Amino acid sequence: MKSEITLQDSHSARQRISGHVRTTPIAASPSLSATTGGTIELKLEQLQKTGSFKLRGASNAVLSLTEAERAHGVVGVSTGNHGRGLAYAAKQAGVRCIICMSELVPQNKVDGIKAEGAEVRIVGRSQDDAQLEVDKLVAEGMVMLPPFDHPQIIAGQSTLALEMLEQSSDPDTVLVPLSGGGLISGVGMVIKRLSPSTRVIGVSMERGAAMYESQQAGKPIMVPELPTLADSLGGGVGLDNEYTFSMTRSFVDEIVLVSEAEIAAAIRHAYWQERQVIEGSGSVGIAALMSGKIKEPSKCIVVVSGQNIDMNLHHRIISGEDVDVAQES
Template sequence: MITLEHLQQAQARIADTLSPTPLVLDHALSDQLERRVWLKGELFQRTGAFKPRGALNWLRTARPEELAGGLGAVSAGNHALGLAWAARDAAVPVTIVMPENASPFKVAGSRALGAEVILHGDINEAWALMHRLVEERGLTLVHPYDDERIIAGQGTVGLEILEQAPEASVILCPIGGGGLIGGIGLAVAALRPSLTLIGVEPAGAASMAHAWSRGGPVRLERVTTCAKSLAAALVGEHTYPLSRAHVHALAAVDEAAIHRAMRHLLYQAKLAAEPGAAVGVAALLEDTVALPPAGDIVVVITGGNLGREELEDFL
């Protein structure tokens, strides 16, 4: 069972390589809401997203037999980049299966880091292929979110927020498969339980809300969103109970709201974030979340990996 101690150990384990990311004050949104809104800049992390935290923690706790046959993963892109980067220094081969509609920017970046990238079907078909490759090639699957070592690494984001934002009363965090918010929730529950944690999903990929309504992880038959980094069709056996234990509320934002949030981040906050990173800001702009009456607001900006042709859709 993952605990605060695992998060703290992960923080110490990766600290020599991964630096804390800054909190950036969103002046325009702070003026609009008449309280300080801080953006946790995970787009400034290595490979442009929070994912190297979990990947590096996983690699540095891996047993030799887990590495012997190489690693495999399914990813919309950010996990692929983080794992390929972490594995390159360890000289461990990585095979990634991405959906066919994956970001060309992330595909190229993962290949540049040495990963074998296979484009295949939608997210559900990508998973089916990876499971076959694990059997055929003897790969060790490194799950993008439903792994305790991955969750512990991502939870270091929460430890940093609590250190950096002592006056925060609420954190808004994007949800894909739930690994990041699961780790942040552990940190919050242990160190500042009075703080409110809200998860935000794209309406077309609300897999955590679907799990909450069904009493456990249930696969979405169809996922449709511009926020590809959040396009997990199924939340995890670890991440679901963590969310139920520590997440106070869920919110969903539609595609138009994500587009408005992207433009806000680009033109007002001056951050070139990706769509999946914009959903927390979208929830604030659309007033879709019930906030505590006072205190600072922290929004996790999970990544900034998108190419020019993708960025043009939001200009």
Template sequence: MRWSSSVVGFRGCVRRRSYRRPWRVPRPRATITSAAHLHSVRETTQVSHAVDVDAVRAARERVSDRVHRTPLFGSRTLGDRIGAPVLLKCENLQKTGSFKPRGALNRLLTLESGARDRGVITISAGNHAQALAWAGGAAGVPATVVMPESAPRSKVRACHGYGAEVILHGDVFEAFQRSLELADERALTFVHPFDDERIVAGQGTAALEIAEDADDLAAVVVPVGGGGLISGIAVAMAGLDPSIRIYGVEPEGAAAMRRSLDAGEALHLDEVDTVADGLAAPMAGNLTYELVRRYVEDVVVVSDAEIVEAMELILARCKLLVEPAGAAGVAALLAGRIPLPNGPVAAVLSGGNVDLDRLPELFALAEGEGSSAG
């Protein structure tokens, strides 16, 4: 199944998807080039150096009474398999089923009054859409979510239920274009899913909780899509305890951050192909690339089969349901891609939004790839 994709990695169907890149930053392809589009894209990808642990602490002051402080569970099964104590940060139990509300709410609570009154808009078919819809209701900010017509109806209903205006429009590429047009027409603030300092600071609040709940923590392993979550966690940990090492994990079919680090600049992939839709961003953000480059020890890649095998193990032994993206960190630990730390390692389970009727298909994929590899 082949899809066009914008800046966001879209989830919703757990089949492996391929996405072709329809645009570049800062110079979009000719099909969407316009003054309004260029302005909107540039506004959402400015690099700032204002993200630090103090910004993360300020974000927690804003959002802590409205988002969950998610649990940090130990897993003896995983620890025995890996050879080091393993802690699971359960963002799959967060509001809307992923870590995304932390950043979305912080972004909305820092809008100027005029922008709050006018409202916000984004394009997404997955966790970012639901997070912004929820955050709009929590913050009293009108939220508009443009979704492709192929978006899962369960997620469309969820966004409606959270109080957002939902506009279904075309395919992913056409929906992205429409979101920028509406932002211009209605003077709405476009909320980038990851390449925004206030989004990053909000995501970093998870790190404050990890640091407070874990003794003698040695490392944190984080799934990487566009890089907002790992950037926030890395910045926060650098300010709290620089000895704690941060590792990122990407699917091998959507390794935009790993390739960007190898190239020495933020890259855009022509195509991504992974079952982990939540990690299928075809680009590294300008801001997130810089933060990962400075503060992250390494970014490693895992196969789809390894991701799904980890997902199945987490469900069977830890009794936690996570989506493929949420299992990437555990997959890297099980595959031996992360150097064993001298102390506990926390793996972030970034989300749990997976359709139950797709689980047999997912697990069959892992078995099929494992058999062919053997």
């Protein structure tokens, strides 16, 4: 029987990964505060070493391996940021790493993983296709470290919430990007234990929001993976999901969806008003605020989760060009 992930697991993970990850800053957003009438702060996790929060969970998982597991090497499936974090953590620990990805993953994210020293295998048109290759490698003896549904991954991601609550006291709302649920499960667990009255709101894209659709259905379901500016939020939750589906159900108060146009507007806002380069998945919380989908955010922390956007695409978006990801895929 699977064990519950606890606040103690979060504190243990924080101690374990100390020195391996950055403590990222929180910054006030005068422009978003003026727009919403609340006090809006941005948790700038895109400034993490590998450009996203994923390094926290990957580092905790790799550092928790036994010597025998390290000797066999690690493998994972990724839309980009988990793969980069896992590749970096494995390299630091001297562990072999293979990342399996679908053809939908942007080339810049593939290149970023290769730059960290991992082997990349491109398989099929979905995360599920790439997972089949992972399963083969696991059968050959490698250790799978998945992107979200894993206790050490979730505990590592949860350390972000411990930092946030030390940096900013008594938020009434926290906005967290939502995909497979590894981040929001960990963050939600910590916040509901330490600040129970704080609303935890997940934000995903309208195109292929697997966790949202699964929560609506009351169980994990298959959802078509579609091209989106929030590409890091793509992929399913796994029909055999052990942790994040139930943790999202327990710790998340609401899930909101944002459109491609709203995501693009948030990327532009982050650049021109906040002086931050962020990817589509990292912008969804800002998008939800700008579109008026968050009610009464009197003191709100927005998790900005990643910056690993293709810079040519970023230039087009901040220049005001209409970008149709469906046509470009």
